[in-house]
Amino acid sequence: MRRVPDAEAQSRRREDLPEGKAAADDDWSFAREVTAHFGNLSPAMRGTFRNPEPGTSRKANPADGDHALGHKVEDLHDEVARANFRVVVIVPTEVDETDLSDPEDPRRWLYRFVGASADARPTDGAERSNGWEKIELWP
Structure with missing residues (x-):
């Protein structure tokens, strides 16, 4: 996988914002997006972010008022749950797709993000659509 220069990553983030929106x-x-994702979870699922740290000793780290199993969190701004909640955004530049469902004809494709304004023509029989270049490879 190739390393994306910082300037390209910033450009890509701007392209991926909702249409008509800017970061400012x-x-x-x-x-607000993180709060919306937290709010889309059920109260019981939000409560899992108030659980004791997984893999720690029950004896050394007994449950307390803030960290125990079975919490149902109704407050979208619950301090303890929100401190443990994260949203990870993955912005791929390459995606490798493999289809092994037909043993007689396994297939593989490589998608590369080239941007909507890519100048050069696709090479090696690649197709280009919506800023992505797609080429079929041998599995």
């Missing part, structure tokens, strides 16, 4: 817009923010 007042009506859209990453913090």
